[in-house]
Amino acid sequence: MTTMKPFTVTAPGRVCIFGEHSDYLGLDVIPAAINLAITIHVEPAESNLIVVRYTDLNVEDAFEIGEPLEYKSNRDYVRAAFNVMRSIGVTPCCGAKITITGDIPVSAGLSSSSALTVASTMMAAHMGHSRLDKRTTVELAYRAEVQEFNEGGGNQDHIASVYGGVIHLDSGRQEVTPLPAQLDGLVIGDSGEKKRDTVGDLKRIRTIVEGGYSALKEAIECFDQRTTPLATVMEHLESIPERNRRMTLATLQNRELTTRALALLRSPAPSPVILGRMIEEHHAILRDGLERSTPKIESMIEAANQAGALGCKMNGSGGGGTMLAYAPGNEDAVMNAIREAGGTPYKVSIGTGASLTVK
Numbered sequence: 001m002t003t004m005k006p007f008t009v010t011a012p013g014r015v016c017i018f019g020e021h022s023d024y025l026g027l028d029v030i031p032a033a034i035n036l037a038i039t040i041h042v043e044p045a046e047s048n049l050i051v052v053r054y055t056d057l058n059v060e061d062a063f064e065i066g067e068p069l070e071y072k073s074n075r076d077y078v079r080a081a082f083n084v085m086r087s088i089g090v091t092p093c094c095g096a097k098i099t100i101t102g103d104i105p106v107s108a109g110l111s112s113s114s115a116l117t118v119a120s121t122m123m124a125a126h127m128g129h130s131r132l133d134k135r136t137t138v139e140l141a142y143r144a145e146v147q148e149f150n151e152g153g154g155n156q157d158h159i160a161s162v163y164g165g166v167i168h169l170d171s172g173r174q175e176v177t178p179l180p181a182q183l184d185g186l187v188i189g190d191s192g193e194k195k196r197d198t199v200g201d202l203k204r205i206r207t208i209v210e211g212g213y214s215a216l217k218e219a220i221e222c223f224d225q226r227t228t229p230l231a232t233v234m235e236h237l238e239s240i241p242e243r244n245r246r247m248t249l250a251t252l253q254n255r256e257l258t259t260r261a262l263a264l265l266r267s268p269a270p271s272p273v274i275l276g277r278m279i280e281e282h283h284a285i286l287r288d289g290l291e292r293s294t295p296k297i298e299s300m301i302e303a304a305n306q307a308g309a310l311g312c313k314m315n316g317s318g319g320g321g322t323m324l325a326y327a328p329g330n331e332d333a334v335m336n337a338i339r340e341a342g343g344t345p346y347k348v349s350i351g352t353g354a355s356l357t358v359k
Contacts, residue, residue, distance in 0.1 A: 003093060003094075003129075004042075004044040004093055004094055004096075004126075004127065004129075005044070005358050005359060006041070006042060006043050006044065006358070006359040007041075007042050007123075007126060007356060007357060007358045007359060008039060008040065008041045008042070008356070008357050008359070009039070009040045009042075009119045009122045009123050009126075009354065009355070009356045009357075010037050010038070010039045010040075010119065010354065010355050010357075011037060011038050011115040011116070011118040011119035011122070011161045011162075011354035012033040012034055012035065012036065012037045012115060012160075012161055012164065012351040012352070012353070012354065013033070013034050013036045013037065013038075013104040013110040013111045013112055013114075013115050013161070013351075014031045014032060014033050014034060014110065014111045014114075014115075014156075014157055014160035015031065015034055015110065015186070015188075015315055015324050015348075016029055016030070016031045016156065016160075016315070016316070017030050017031065017032055017166070017183075017261070017265075017279070017282075017324075018030040018254075018257060018258045018261040018262075018278070018279075018282055019031075019156075019169075019254060019255075019258040020254070020282065020286055020292075020313070020314075020315075020316070021202075021205060021251065021254065021286065021290055021292070021317075022171070022251065022254055022255065022258065023153075023154030023155065023156040023169065023171045024152060024153050024154035024202060024206055025206065025209055025210075025225065025251055026171055026172060026225060026226060027171055027225065027226060027251065027254065027255045027258070028168065028169060028170055028171055028172075028226075028255070028258050028259070028262070029156045029168075029169045029171065029258065030166070030167070030168050030169075030179070030261055030262060030265060031156050031157070031159070031160035031166075031167060031169065032160065032165065032166040032167070032183065032350050032351075033160050033161060033163070033164040033165060033350065033351040033352065033353060034110070034186070034188075034348045034349070034350065034351045035348055035349045035350070035351040036102075036103050036104040036105075036110065036188075036346065036348060037102065037103065037104065037115060037351065038100065038102040038104060038112065038115040038116045038119050039100070039101050039102060039119070040098060040099070040100050040119045040120065040123050041098070041099045041101075042096050042097070042098050042099075042123060042126075042127070043096060043097045043098075043099075044094050044095070044096050045094065045095040045096050045097055046094070046095070047094070047095035048064050048065045048066070048094075048095050049062060049063075049064055049065075049095045050062065050063055050064070050065065050082075050092065050095055050096050051095075051097050051098065052078055052098045052100065053097070053098065053099045053100065054100050055099055055100060055101045056100075056101055056102060061078070061079075063079070065091060065092050065094075065095065066091075068083055068086065069082055069083055071148075071149075074149050075113065075149065077113060077116050077117045077120055077144060077145055078098075078100070078116070078120045080117070080120075080144040080145065080148045080149070081117060081120035081121045081123070081124045081140075081141070081144045082120075082124045083144070083148065084121070084124075084140050084143045084144045084148065085121070085124040085125055085128060085130070085140065088140075090124070090125060090128035090130045091128050092124070092127040092128055093127060093128060093129060094127075096127065098123070100116070100119075102115070102116070105188075105190045105321075105322060105344075105346075107194050107195050107320075107321065108190055108315070108316065108320075108321040108322040109314070109315030109316020109317060109318070109321035109322050110188070110315060110316065110321075110322060111157040111160070111161065111316070113145060113157075114141070114145060114157035114158050114161055115157075115161050115354075117141045117144050117145040117158070118137065118138075118141045118158055118161045118162055118354050119354065120141075120144070121137060121140045121141040121144055122137060122354060122356050123356075125137075125140075126356060134162050134163060134353075137158075137162050137354070138155055138158045138159050138162050141158045141161075141162070142155040142158050145158070151202070152202040152203040152206055153202055154171065156169050156171070159176055161353070161354055162353055162354050163176055163178070163353050164351055164352040164353025164354070165178050165179070165350060165351075165352070165353070166178070166179040166181055166265065166350060167179060168262055168265075172226055179262075179265045179266060180265075180266065180267070180268040181264075181265040181266070181267060181268060181269075181270050182268055182269060183275075183350055184328050184349070185272075185326060185327045185328030185329060185330070185331055186324065186325070186326060186327075186347070186348045186349065186350075187304070187309075187324070187327055187331055187334045187335055187338065187345055187346065187347055187348070188315070188322050188323070188324060188325075188345065188346040188348055189300045189304065189322060189323045189324075189325060189338035189341075189343040189344070189345050189346075190321070190322045190343055190344040190345075190346070191294065191296045191297055191300060191320060191321060191322065191323070191342075191343055192296075192342070192343065192344065193294055193296055193297075193319075193320030193321065194320055194321075195317060195318075195319050195320040195321055201292075201317050201318070201319060202317055205247060205290060208243070208244050208247045208248070209244070209247050209248050209251050211241065211243075211244045211248075212240045212241075212244035212245065212247065212248025212249075213225050213248065215239050215240045215241060215244065215248075216228070216233060216236060216239065216240060216248070218239070219239035220232060220233070220236055225251070225252065225255070226255070230252055230253065230255075230256050233249070233252055237249065246289055247289060247290055249289065250285050250286075250288075250289020250290050251289075251290075253285050253289065254282070254285050254289075257278065257281055257282055257285065260278065261275075261278055261282075264278065272310055272326075272328050273310060275310070275311065275326065276309070276310025276311030277310075277311060278311070279310075279311030279312065279313050279324075279326050280311045280312065280313070282313050283301070283311075283312060283313035283314060286313065286314055286318060287314070290318070292314060292317070292318025292319060293314050293318060294318075294319065294320055296341075296342065296343075297314050297320075297323050299341050299342070300312075300323055300338050300341045300342070300343045301313075301314075301323055301325075302341075303337040303338060303340060303341040304323075304325040304327065304334045304337055304338055304341075306337065307327075307330060307333040307334045307336065307337035308327055308329075308330030308333050308334060309325040309326060309327040309330065309334050310326050310327060310328070311325075311326045312324060312325045312326070325338070331347050335347060
């Protein structure tokens with residue numbers, strides 16, 4: 001007789017408002033959970049078989065409790081969550097029928113994979129009668145998504161999904177601080193352009209920028225990418241090889257912008273105009289410094305701005321996917337403009353953190 005009751009886990013996606021492409025380079029970020037999420041429903045079964053149904057994909061998987069699970073793809077995050085939990089001695093108490101649904105656009109820069117991994121980690125822990133605090137959930141979900149598949153990203157996506165709301169992540173100290181800023185008027189525009197190689201893009205940027213950091217360490221005594229003033233870096237810009245220069249400088253400009261944004265978002269009611277301008281500045285760094293935008297994303301941003309958005313930026317790793325428009329009071333007009341530009345719009349709000357509910 002199983003001792004587990006039916007339960008549901010929900011984990012949100014996220015947008016990175018400031019600090020895109022910063023966490024995996026050891027720099028701070030300001031992400032926010034959104035009200036688009038992955039939901040997993042679990043019904044216990046009197047067997048050793050776990051059956052997983054991905055409803056939106058019309059795909060099914062099945063495996064038995066016990067031995068380590070082989071991966072059927074290089075992003076088999078549900079199996080990875082069970083393997084990671086098994087590595088710390090937590091195994092399911094019984095079989096189950098698992099149903100996975102979601103309304104986060106896939107491969108669109110909104111962290112659908114991290115939301116799935118967070119939800120799967122919480123599910124696997126609960127099935128093994130284990131209680132995880134937030135930090136441990138983040139750590140294990142990061143292992144399941146990034147380390148199990150030797151990927152190149154950071155953990156801001158998992159942190160944003162677990163904690164919810166608008167937060168500041170000190171990537172150096174791994175400290176999470178909730179921010180009081182009330183952010184209304186958020187619109188997502190999905191370009192429909194699928195990214196070719198997100199993992200490869202992140203690894204390429206990281207390699208280029210870390211090469212720039214190495215050059216700066218030789219030129220500047222006690223160089224630290226977190227603290228060395230940008231003005232000092234500018235004095236030694238020629239010491240960075242030309243192939244590394246633009247992206248290295250962009251990440252440090254990103255750092256400075258995120259610091260200014262943090263001061264703004266410590267207020268419950270930040271100036272919408274100033275916030276919009278800073279979001280635009282962030283996009284310019286991502287577009288020009290890191291080369292992460294696309295012509296279609298740019299046309300959607302132009303349309304959104306003409307319809308009344310105060311600021312827009314691309315989301316996630318870039319090279320396709322989605323953009324974010326900050327348009328308080330003009331959401332509907334901006335959604336129409338994005339649609340006319342060939343995108344799919346979503347009106348979103350700031351979401352709560354991942355949760356587990358026993359039926």
